[in-house]
Amino acid sequence: MTHWKSYHLLGESFADTDDAPASLFRWAVERVVDGLTDHDVYSQTVAKAATRQGAMQRAERRMLRLLALDADPVAELMRTAHDASAFQMRWNGFNRMAPLGVETRVSCDAGLRLQRETRAAGLQDEMREQAGAICVSHLMAEDSPLRQRNEEIRPLARHFGELGYANAALRDSVDSLYADPFAELDQCADAVGASRRTLQRAFTQAGLSFRLLRQAVRLTLASHAMCSTSGESITAIAHASGFFDSAHLVRAWKQSCGLTPSQYRSLC
Missing domain, CATH: 1.10.10.60 (Homeodomain-like)
Incomplete structure (x- = not known):
């Protein structure tokens, strides 16, 4: 039986957690070692966040904060994509091979377009679709916090x-x-x-x-x-x-x- 996963940045962006330096550094370390979270946990986190007003706006602000600290191998793979074509190949390849509960395919040919296919049990919802689109757009952006780390080894x-x-x-x-x-x-x-x-x-x-x-x-x-x-x-x-x-x-x-x-x- 496949244990479906989700990319950690999605769920963590909606989580109601501490932003103290110690907590953020611990998050960065833990997510390098265990960069995928259970798909069910992600779904529950989003469902809980959806009850709060302005949840998506807060999630996007937190996502940008976490992008600057994201050092796991998936982040490195996307960070070092030299153009939109390379990003599309890497993102789609990762989504195809990883045990993700929702496979998200990207097309960059005529503006950013996403196609999602649910693998895990459970309903698609607008908030998760929006979160995925925001995540991809920030990962790709030239001014993304992730892309400011040129030739970073440590x-x-x-x-x-x-x-x-x-x-x-x-x-x-x-x-x-x-x-x-x-x-x-x-x-x-x-x-x-x-x-x-x-x-x-x-x-x-x-x-x-x-x-x-x-x-x-x-x-x-x-x-x-x-x-x-x-x-x-x-x-x-x-x-x-x-x-x-x-x-x-x-x-x-x-x-x-x-x-x-x-x-x-x-x-x-």
Whole structure:
């Protein structure tokens, strides 16, 4: 039985959640590791939001905020599309292969047009259709917050400056993990000049675990490499990004974006 999913940005845009720096950074990390949400959860979130006045306007404002922080492999795939034709190919290919409850196909030939096909049980509704159209239009826009990140290799490190997040130990840990994605907690503590207990406390305060942050760093490194023109093998990318072998990367990649690395790379 297929567990139908939805692209995380849609549901999160309607969610009634905290916008504190710690919460936003935690969202960015978690969505790299698990970038698709259950389709039913998305539907329930939209249904709840629909009872509030001005829900769509608030959702669009939040969507733009989250786009600036979105660092998961799907965001990287769309961000690096060099023109509308490439975006159309990548978006449609992702929608075709990923286990999405609604497949949304894009046509950019004569203005933006969307065609939706429901795979999961449940009714189509106007608000979800509108949310999908808004998401695609912002992903494609040249002035999109997502497209301002030219040649970005360390997106999670950039978030600290943008968010004004004051957790210095966590900030230094992000830098350390980008330098050595194989590092364990003790090695990371030594690199940032903190005790193991101090570093663990910093992660607890952020609502994160060391393993989750390290996995997110590894995935952002891998997605950048896959979308580049270097031509490295999946195995070489896995090792360079901190994964012990390609099998570990495959499992993490499917959890992150619903595709295998090979499927993903066929779209780059």
